Amino acid sequence: MALGNLASRFLVAVVAAPILLLAIYQRNPIYTWVIIFAASLVAMAELFAMTLTDRTDRLVSLILGALAVAGFYWMHPLALPHHGAWLMLADSRHAVLGVAVIAPLIYYLFRYGDIATVAPRMAFTVFGIVYAGLLLTTVAELKRDGGAAGGDLVLFVLLVVWAGDTGAYFAGRFLGKHKLYPAVSPKKTWEGAFGGLAGSFLAAAGMKLGRLDGVFNWADVVLLAIPGAALAQVGDLAESLLKRSVGVKDSGSILPGHGGILDRIDAVLFFAPYVFAYIQLRLFIAAL
Secondary structure, eight states: OOHHHHHHHHHHHHHHHHHHHHHHTSSSTHHHHHHHHHHHHHHHHHHHHHHOOOHHHHHHHHHHHHHHHHHHHHSSTTTSOSSTTHHHHTTOTHHHHIIIIIHHHHHHHHOOSSGGGHHHHHHHHHHHIIIIIIHHHHHHHHHHHSGGGHHHHHHHHHHHHHHHHHHHHHHHHHHOOSEEETTTEEEEEHHHHHHHHHHHHHHHHHHHHHTOTTTOOHHHHHHHHHHHHHHHHHHHHHHHHHHHHHTOSOSOSSBTTTBOHHHHHHHHHHHHHHHHHHHHHHHHHHHO
C-alpha cells in the first residue's frame, strides 16, 4: 500500500470516526440508524452498478432496497411506539421479506426486457437488498436493542473488524509468504489472516476490559473474536470474489484510499449479524 494511500485512509478515518462516535453514543438510536441506512443505500447502489446494466433496473432495485431496509428496522417492537395501533405493526418484519423478494419478481415480470437476462437480474436485485442492505441493518439493531450498552456493541463490531483488517495488513506485509486464496485475492496470505485474528482478539479484549466488562465474559470474547473474526475475513474474501466475477477492482470510489462503501463494510456484513445472533442465543440460553 503506497504512503499516499495510507495517508488517504488516515484522513478518511479522522473525519469519519468522530461522526460515528457521536452518533453511536447518542441516547436515541435513530442517529445510528440514519448513518447505517445511508451507508446501506450507497452499498446497494454500488452493488447494483456492478451487476445491473440497465439504469432503470438499478434505480428500482435501490428504491425497493430502501423500503426493505427501512421496514426491516422499523417494524420491530423496540422501534415502534408501544401504544395504540402501532402495536399491530410491531414485529411484522415478515412483510419486509415480501418487499425484498416478491416485489423485484413482480417488477421484472412487467419489465423483463431481454428475457434471457431476467434470472440473473432478479437474483442480483434480491441478493443486493439482502446482502448490502439487510445484513448491514443489524449494526443499527445492536444499538437499538443493546440498551445502555448499545453504543459499545456497535463500537465493538467496528473496532474488531478494523483491528483485524489492520493486523492482517501489517502481518501480511512483513511476514506474509504463504498465499491464502490467490484465485480470489492474490495479495492475502495465511500470515496476514492469523495477524488479523490476533488484531481482532486484542480489540475485543480491550473493549471487554474498557467498556463491556459487565456485558461479556472472557468466553464471550474468545467466541466472538476468533470464529467471528474468521467469518469477517470470509466476508472480505466473498466481496473480492464478487468483484472479480464482474471484473472490477473496487466497488466504488466514494472513499479516497478505501474504494467504495461496500469495500469498507464487507467484513462488517458478516461479523455484525454473527454478534447479533450470538447475543440473542446467549440471552435465550440464560432464560431457559
